[in-house]
Structure formats: C-alpha cells, structure tokens
Amino acid sequence: MNALSTFLRRCLAALAAVLIMLPLANAQAASEFMPVDQIVKGMHGVAKTVVSGNKIEEFDVEVLGVMKQKGPVGDLILVRTSGDVIERTGGIAQGMSGSPVYIDGKLVGAVAYGWALTDHKTAMVTPIADMLKLWELKGGKADLAAQSQEPSADTLATPLMVSGFGEHALKMLTEKLQPYNLTPYPVSGNVADENNNGIAYRTVEPGSTIGVQLVRGDVSVGALGTVTYVEGDKILAFGHPFLKRGNANYFLTDAEVYDTVNGLENSFKLGTSTEAIGMINQDRGAGIAGQLGKFPAIVPLRISVTDKTLGRTNDLWAQVVQDEELAPTLSAVSVFNAIEKTTDRVGSGTARVQFQISAAGIPGGMLSRENMFYTQGNIGELAIAEIHEALALLAGNQFSPVDIMDVKVNVTVDSERRTASIMEAKANVASAKPGEKVDISVKLKPYRSEPITRNITYTVPKDQQPGTVMLAVRGGGMVSMAQLIGKKVTGEEDISKLFMLKPRPKSLEEAVTELVKRDRNNDIVVETIDMNMPDATTAAAGKKANSFTNQFEASPSPVLPENAGKNPVKTGVTGTAAAKQPVNGEDKRKVYVTTDYIIDGDTQVVLNIVK
Numbered sequence: 001m002n003a004l005s006t007f008l009r010r011c012l013a014a015l016a017a018v019l020i021m022l023p024l025a026n027a028q029a030a031s032e033f034m035p036v037d038q039i040v041k042g043m044h045g046v047a048k049t050v051v052s053g054n055k056i057e058e059f060d061v062e063v064l065g066v067m068k069q070k071g072p073v074g075d076l077i078l079v080r081t082s083g084d085v086i087e088r089t090g091g092i093a094q095g096m097s098g099s100p101v102y103i104d105g106k107l108v109g110a111v112a113y114g115w116a117l118t119d120h121k122t123a124m125v126t127p128i129a130d131m132l133k134l135w136e137l138k139g140g141k142a143d144l145a146a147q148s149q150e151p152s153a154d155t156l157a158t159p160l161m162v163s164g165f166g167e168h169a170l171k172m173l174t175e176k177l178q179p180y181n182l183t184p185y186p187v188s189g190n191v192a193d194e195n196n197n198g199i200a201y202r203t204v205e206p207g208s209t210i211g212v213q214l215v216r217g218d219v220s221v222g223a224l225g226t227v228t229y230v231e232g233d234k235i236l237a238f239g240h241p242f243l244k245r246g247n248a249n250y251f252l253t254d255a256e257v258y259d260t261v262n263g264l265e266n267s268f269k270l271g272t273s274t275e276a277i278g279m280i281n282q283d284r285g286a287g288i289a290g291q292l293g294k295f296p297a298i299v300p301l302r303i304s305v306t307d308k309t310l311g312r313t314n315d316l317w318a319q320v321v322q323d324e325e326l327a328p329t330l331s332a333v334s335v336f337n338a339i340e341k342t343t344d345r346v347g348s349g350t351a352r353v354q355f356q357i358s359a360a361g362i363p364g365g366m367l368s369r370e371n372m373f374y375t376q377g378n379i380g381e382l383a384i385a386e387i388h389e390a391l392a393l394l395a396g397n398q399f400s401p402v403d404i405m406d407v408k409v410n411v412t413v414d415s416e417r418r419t420a421s422i423m424e425a426k427a428n429v430a431s432a433k434p435g436e437k438v439d440i441s442v443k444l445k446p447y448r449s450e451p452i453t454r455n456i457t458y459t460v461p462k463d464q465q466p467g468t469v470m471l472a473v474r475g476g477g478m479v480s481m482a483q484l485i486g487k488k489v490t491g492e493e494d495i496s497k498l499f500m501l502k503p504r505p506k507s508l509e510e511a512v513t514e515l516v517k518r519d520r521n522n523d524i525v526v527e528t529i530d531m532n533m534p535d536a537t538t539a540a541a542g543k544k545a546n547s548f549t550n551q552f553e554a555s556p557s558p559v560l561p562e563n564a565g566k567n568p569v570k571t572g573v574t575g576t577a578a579a580k581q582p583v584n585g586e587d588k589r590k591v592y593v594t595t596d597y598i599i600d601g602d603t604q605v606v607l608n609i610v611k
Contacts, residue, residue: 034103036066036074036077036127039103040063042062042063043062043063044061044062044103045063045102045103045108046060047061047081047099047100047102048206049099049209050269051269052257052258053256053257056207059082059086060086061079061080061081061103063077064122071112071130071285072240073126073133074129075127076126077109077127078122078124078125079123081111088262089260091120092120093120095257095271096111097112097225097240098225098228098237098239099226107206108127109127109131109228110128110238111239112240128228130285134284134289137247137284137289160177160182161185161187161270161272162187164218164337165184165337166337166340168336169337170184176333180243184221187271204227204230206227209225209255210224210226210252210255211272212224212242213250213252214251214330215319215320215330215334216251218316219316219318220272222253224273225237225238233293234289234291236287240287243283243326244284244285245283247283248283248288249279249322250283250290251295252278254275255272258270277293279291279294280296296321297322298319298321298322299322301331301334302315302409303318303335303338304410306411307343308414308416313342314341316338328388331388332388335383336381336384339380343413347379348376349375349415350374350414351372351380351412353383353411354368354370355368358405358406359405360402360403360405361402362402362512363513367390367512367516371386372521372598373521374419386515391404391407399508402508417447418447418597419597420445420595420598421599423443423451423601424442425440425441426440427607432610433609434462434464434609436459440456441454444599446597454524455593456592458589459589464609468609470605471528471529473602473605474601475521475523476519477599478600522596524599525592
C-alpha cells in the first residue's frame with residue numbers, strides 16, 4: 001500500500017511539473033515572433049532569400065512604417081531594403097516573395113508586395129501572425145476575415161517557370177493563365193520523376209527556394225517562391241496568394257535558382273522545380289501553406305502523337321493537379337503541346353483523336369471518344385477541343401464530384417486534307433413498309449480525288465405512319481438544310497433561332513452519354529425529318545460555338561466548325577451516332593456509317609411509307 005501511495009505521489013508531482021512548464025513553453029514559442037504592435041518606424045532587421053543556386057543570403061531591412069488594414073487580410077509593414085544582395089538583383093525580385101524578415105532575431109513576416117517601374121528597393125511585408133492563421137484552416141470549415149481593401153502596390157508576382165513547351169503551346173498557356181496574373185517564363189530542363197515518398201530531399205528552411213507545381217513530368221508548369229517559416233512538417237511561404245484558390249491541391253517541390261535577372265519593370269528569379277516533397281493545401285491572401293511528405297491528388301496524363309507525314313511517334317506523360325478549373329485547361333494545353341512538338345509545325349491538317357478517361361462515378365467507369373477533325377487553321381487547336389470539353393464536364397459537373405484516375409490520348413496527324421462532300425444519295429426502293437430495310441447509296445467526292453460510293457442501311461421505324469417520309473443524309477458534323485424546309489427564314493437572325501441549346505442533362509450519366517453518343521465528323525448519318533416541327537424546335541443536336549481557342553468554357557453540345565464561326569449552317573457537330581434523338585416527344589431512328597473522311601454537305605431521300 002505504501003509503495004502504491006509513493007508511486008501515485010510521484011505521478012502527481014511529474015504531472016504538476018509538466019503543467020508548470022506549459023506556460024513557459026508557450027512563452028518561449030511566442031518569443032520567436034514579433035507582433036505588428038511592437039514594430040515602429042526606424043527599426044532595422046534582416047531578410048533571407050536565395051538569388052542563385054541554393055545558398056541562402058541576407059539583405060538589410062529598415063522599417064518605414066505600418067500600413068493599417070492595407071493588406072488583403074490585415075496590416076502591412078512598409079520597409080526599405082539594402083545591401084549587396086539588393087544591389088546585385090536590382091531590388092526586390094519576383095520569386096523573393098516569402099523571404100522572412102527578422103528584427104532582433106524575431107520573425108516579423110514575409111516580403112510580399114512591391115512596385116513596378118519605380119523604386120524596387122521598397123517593399124511591403126505580410127505579418128507572420130496572419131500567415132500562421134493558414135494552419136488553422138481545415139477543408140474550408142474555417143476562413144480568414146476578408147478585407148475590402150487591397151494593397152495599392154503590386155503583388156510580387158511569382159514567376160511561373162515552364163519547360164518542355166513549344167512556342168505556340170507556351171503562347172496558348174500564357175493566354176489561358178492571364179486571368180490569374182501569371183506570366184510563364186520558359187526554362188530549360190524538366191523533371192520526370194515519381195513522387196519520391198521516403199526519399200531524402202534538401203533541407204527546407206526559412207529563406208530557401210521552393211516550387212509550387214501545377215504540372216510535372218515531360219512538361220512542367222510551376223512557380224518559384226521563398227519559404228517564410230517551417231514548423232515540423234508544416235510550411236508557410238510567399239506572403240501573398242499564388243492563385244488564391246483557397247483550399248488548394250498543388251505540388252510542393254524543391255527548387256533550384258539559376259540566376260536572378262535584373263529587369264527594368266521587375267527583376268525575377270529564373271529557376272526550376274526539382275523533386276516533389278509535399279503539397280500546398282492553402283492558397284489565400286496571406287500566403288500559401290503546405291505539408292511536407294504528403295502529396296496532392298493528380299490526374300495522370302499519357303499522350304501519344306503520331307505524325308503520318310514525318311513517320312514518327314512521340315509518347316509523353318505528365319501529372320496534372322486535380323483542380324476542377326485548372327486541370328481541364330492544363331491537360332488540354334499539354335496535349336496541344338505534344339502535337340506541336342511531334343509535328344514541328346503549325347497549320348492545316350487532318351487529325352484523328354481518340355481518348356479514354358477513367359473515372360469513378362461515371363457509366364462503366366470510363367468515358368471513351370473518337371473523332372476526326374480538319375481545319376485550314378492550326379489543326380492542333382481544333383484537335384484538343386473535345387478533350388477539354390470531356391475533362392471540364394467531369395471535373396466541373398453540377399451533380400457529384402468525380403475522381404479522374406487516368407487519361408489516355410492518342411492523336412494521329414496528317415498534313416493531307418481528308419474531307420469528302422456528299423454529292424447525292426439514292427434509295428434502292430421508292431416505297432417501303434414499317435420495319436423494312438432500305439439500302440441507300442451515298443456518292444462522295446473526296447478532296448481532289450475521284451468520287452466514291454458508300455452504302456448505308458436504314459430501317460423504317462415500326463411505328464412509322466403511312467405517307468411521305470423525308471430522310472436527311474448528312475455528314476456527322478453537319479446540320480441538315482432539309483431540317484430547315486418549311487420554315488420562313490428571312491435573315492441570319494432567324495437562322496440563329498434554329499440553333500437552340502438542347503435541354504440541360506438531368507444527371508451526370510445523361511451528360512456523359514450525350515457526349516459519347518454525339519455524331520462524329522467522319523460519319524454519314526441518315527435520319528428521319530419531322531416536317532411538322534414548330535419553328536422554335538431545335539434544328540439539330542448542337543449550337544453555334546467557337547473552337548477551343550476562342551471559347552474555353554465547356555458547353556453541353558459544342559460545335560467545332562471547319563472554319564469556326566464563318567458559316568452558321570455548317571456547324572461541325574461531333575459525336576458517336578446510332579443514338580435516338582427526341583423530336584416532338586417521339587424517338588426517330590437514326591443510323592450511321594463511319595468513313596475515313598470528314599463528311600461535308602447534306603442531301604435528302606424521299607420514301608413513300610405504305611401499310
């Protein structure tokens with residue numbers, strides 16, 4: 001009993017000692033930081049950053065004042081910088097954002113804002129207290145109080161370093177990232193390694209350079225910035241937002257700085273991301289926050305492009321961060337880049353595109369699509385339109401989240417023009433009964449080649465009423481002129497009314513099925529025309545729209561014209577046929593045959609249906 005009492009007394013004494021030490025430990029932790037209310041004009045300190053290689057260097061900082069509520073989440077500290085590092089870089093450079101500032105050995109915050117085309121030695125610092133709040137956010141359940149005021153200075157824009165991109169792909173990427181105030185800089189070299197779980201990496205510490213990557217692999221899209229503070233496996237950096245996505249899903253990587261380029265408008269660090277070391281999970285006004293050793297969800301992208309003219313094939317792979325808005329765009333531009341690098345040209349041509357998207361939560365777990373395209377413009381731009389649409393449909397659908405597990409894209413490009421126009425169509429009989437089969441021969445005129453004939457069998461619907469029936473014979477990418485018969489169309493404005501959107505899909509399965517079953521450009525389609533359609537009825541399954549380069553948003557039924565926007569009738573609707581199309585509440589039979597040509601034009605066949 002005495003032994004037990006002694007043991008309990010010792011446990012209580014140990015517990016008391018721990019409780020006594022807790023306030024002291026908290027006081028010691030708090031002493032690492034200097035709050036804004038202790039900062040006054042005239043204080044001097046130092047900041048840390050890397051300007052070349054991996055060496056952390058210091059530069060001097062003098063406080064000019066505290067700017068109350070001038071930042072996106074609170075106060076900003078106005079400072080003037082000096083020293084050898086600043087002289088070499090020409091002032092605060094892009095990529096220095098996040099550089100930790102210390103006064104009397106205590107962390108004050110991160111260099112975050114400056115002015116372009118003025119004195120580059122003056123900057124504004126985001127207080128560390130605001131950055132530490134990023135670690136309190138959990139999956140959007142907590143948030144920072146938003147301030148209506150934004151800093152009058154410019155964010156030290158994080159330089160977006162890209163590698164593996166061709167000239168035109170880089171231009172397209174620049175255009176698509178312009179809304180995010182990001183300017184890509186091409187750099188040599190790219191990283192094609194797997195997530196290095198368990199692999200040792202260079203020490204990440206305040207002042208060191210890190211990368212934030214959106215795409216990695218045979219191509220790389222990433223930004224460089226500076227680490228502000230590290231605690232265990234948690235990290236804070238930048239001092240300002242990257243894309244301000246809130247809850248984020250980016251690669252966190254090691255990085256190497258080649259040099260800091262001294263520019264007239266702004267200086268910037270030139271470097272590249274290296275090994276993946278973790279993920280960034282918060283991207284907000286006060287900066288970015290992440291975790292070492294934990295990696296983001298990705299969209300694996302495998303691309304194979306064959307140029308028939310050059311007789312060569314390129315296989316490329318990339319990992320794109322899963323982001324509902326960014327992933328479709330970055331994936332589509334990566335495919336465009338693969339086409340450009342394989343063909344080593346831009347301009348007209350024919351492309352056959354096949355892709356498979358494996359994803360949980362869609363019919364059969366896979367979206368598979370194949371189509372042909374031709375344009376007199378840049379074939380690569382048109383070839384990626386449906387890939388972008390499919391990814392945008394899955395990633396941003398309104399019904400349920402979709403986990404995209406794998407994307408495979410195969411593209412075959414030919415400089416030859418493989419198009420054919422419908423010259424005429426003839427049925428083997430003039431009359432038929434419901435349920436009977438009618439053979440229709442379609443005469444085609446390939447571009448600069450002799451005419452050829454393709455046969456297609458049409459089955460009269462069993463519920464077809466006796467009388468005259470008109471069949472439209474058209475290319476899969478065409479809206480039949482025959483569907484406009486009987487309408488009093490007097491001008492372009494009236495014609496445009498015929499191109500109305502189909503009803504929005506009521507489920508994800510319906511939306512995916514519509515995309516998969518859409519007519520293909522290289523199909524010959526035969527379908528019944530209802531001569532009694534009201535004027536406001538949709539003339540065809542589609543609408544006028546621009547190509548991918550002019551309209552980047554997904555649409556329920558995009559149209560990919562041969563010469564985008566030039567002809568309101570030749571719309572170039574794409575898709576897989578043999579699907580029933582609802583017209584006036586009834587299902588009308590539609591059949592198709594696939595060819596090796598993109599089919600242009602339309603004609604009609606008249607049948608007499610008898611009992």
